[in-house]
Amino acid sequence: MVQLGMGMMRLPLLNEDDFKSIDFEQVNKMVDLYMESGFNLFDTAYIYHDGIGELAFRKSVVERYPRESFKISTKLPLFVITEESQLEPIFAEQLENCGVDYFDYYLLHNVSGYTENAWKNVDLYSFIQKKKDEGFIKHIGLSTHGNAEFLEELLFDHPEIEFVLLQINYLDWEDEAIESKKCLDVAKKYNKPVMVMEPYKGGFLADVPKEAEKLMKEHDPDRSVVSWAMRFVANLDVCVVFTGASSFEQLQNNIDEFNNADPLNDDELNLLEEVSEIINSNITVDCTKCRYCVDACSEEINIAKLFDLYNKHKILGRDDWTQQGNAYLNYSKLPDVGIASDCIECEACLEECPQQINIPEVLKDVAKTFETEIYGFEN
Ligand code: SF4
Ligand code: SF4
Structure with a gap:
């Protein structure tokens, strides 16, 4: 059964040019809506919102809801790690930031060529396994934007990894760099549950070119553009779909679309291929607004x-x-x-x-x- 997760990477801001100016009043309302809708899994990371993402989670969730009522997923920031001595202090800081005694899910954040200084030079896998053995983590996993071959190597070398977080959406499904479909197949081959990130590809799939929108509306005038993206991922063999809403209204839409995400039929899947072609011919920069750069x-x-x-x-x-x-x-x-x-x-x-x-x-x-x-x- 797929669950809708609340990603906390792009929370609403009071000043759109200040990533730390989180609109807590609105975030609290979003958290309440999400919890009242029957969901309970939040996703954050050490680096989100210029370093205050975990604190935002603490303020809007931990300080307002009993621990047993929610689950939290956060990530070890491979981007900043160069030596083993950093691991314990950062992990302790993350527990403190989040205000929890344990993490339900803890991931190596973006294992890829870009973070190889961390995972090649420091034994991150042993560290997270140790933290799991000590009771500070329930499940260990990793996120990656690497391709299927790279993922296969990781999962072959590290059977201790219990789950993976992958970028999956209809536009990246057959994309030669992202390889969503092939990555999902690899994860299944190794029996790893898959969490989905970027189901809307950083908002691209909510704001498609007019020509693509026309095709969708001609097929079904009552469905929103974004519903197509949600139906695509929510019916895959995955366990969680994280959407990173930036407003109460967006979250409300995500919840509605998730609750009404009936499977796509063959005609609709074919139509999404056409839509992908149109989008690809219009996309200038494939940026998901992750802000890592x-x-x-x-x-x-x-x-x-x-x-x-x-x-x-x-x-x-x-x-x-x-x-x-x-x-x-x-x-x-x-x-x-x-x-x-x-x-x-x-x-x-x-x-x-x-x-x-x-x-x-x-x-x-x-x-x-x-x-x-x-x-x-x-x-
Ligand atoms: S350009 Fe920057 S914000 Fe865009 S996808 Fe790359 S790292 Fe992320
Ligand atoms: S100055 Fe240009 S090349 Fe250097 S980090 Fe900034 S954007 Fe990248």
């Missing part, structure tokens, strides 16, 4: 935000350029932020990006689009 950037460029504006501009076309262009201009006036043309091509961000985007190259196009073509302003 942002901390790495010495020039304070909010890469995720700029790519979001750029994609919207490309998908919506020039009809909508004023909205995205104004947003870019407003962003450029904020104190202590870098704009696209501030990129010095140091490439520090490259190894952080699970989607393998050539960030400095794309930023050149972003600069051209927003700083030259539209406004004619140069840095």
Whole structure:
């Protein structure tokens, strides 16, 4: 039986340019709605919301609900680990941040080529197994954005891993870099339960090109665009689908779509293939807004935000350029932020990006689009 998990990676903000300005009033309402709807699994991570994601979970869930009423999944931040001596202090900090005595699910966060400094040099697997044996973790797992071959190696080498968190959605199903379908097959081969992340691909699948939306609406005028994405993942052989709502309304929609996620028939699956082709031909940057790159950037460029504006501009076309262009201009006036043309091509961000985007190259196009073509302003 699949459960809907509440991802806490993109919580509502009071100031959209300050990732720490979490709108707790709204988050509390979201948590209440989620719990009242019969669900109880929350997902956070050490690095979410610029390091205060776990505290947000504590404030809105742990301090408001009895421990036995919810389950928590969090992750060891491989991005910052270079030596074994860091493990105990970070784990202790995470328990403290979350305000719990144990984690129900604990994952190695994004095991991939980008984090190999951590998992190749430090015995992370023994550490999480030890924490499980000590009673601080119920189940150990890993998340990865690696491909199926990479996942197979991990699961072959580490049978102690009990479950995996994978990026699965209809757009990435046959994607050659993400390989959602093949990864799911590998997990099944090793009998590992699968949790799903990015069912809407960072919001892409809620905001598809008009041509794709038309196809969906012609097939079934009563269904929302996002319902297609939810029906796709909710009927796979997985145990949890995490959606990362950014507002009460989005969460309400996610819950409604999940509760009404009847299986797709063959015609509908074929239609999703057409939709994927349309989206792929329109997507400019495959960014899921995870923000892993942002901390790495010495020039304070909010890469995720700029790519979001750029994609919207490309998908919506020039009809909508004023909205995205104004947003870019407003962003450029904020104190202590870098704009696209501030990129010095140091490439520090490259190894952080699970989607393998050539960030400095794309930023050149972003600069051209927003700083030259539209406004004619140069840095
Ligand atoms: S390459 Fe550009 S965007 Fe990437 S970290 Fe360096 S300055 Fe920032
Ligand atoms: S560019 Fe890559 S690392 Fe940065 S937010 Fe987008 S997907 Fe994440």
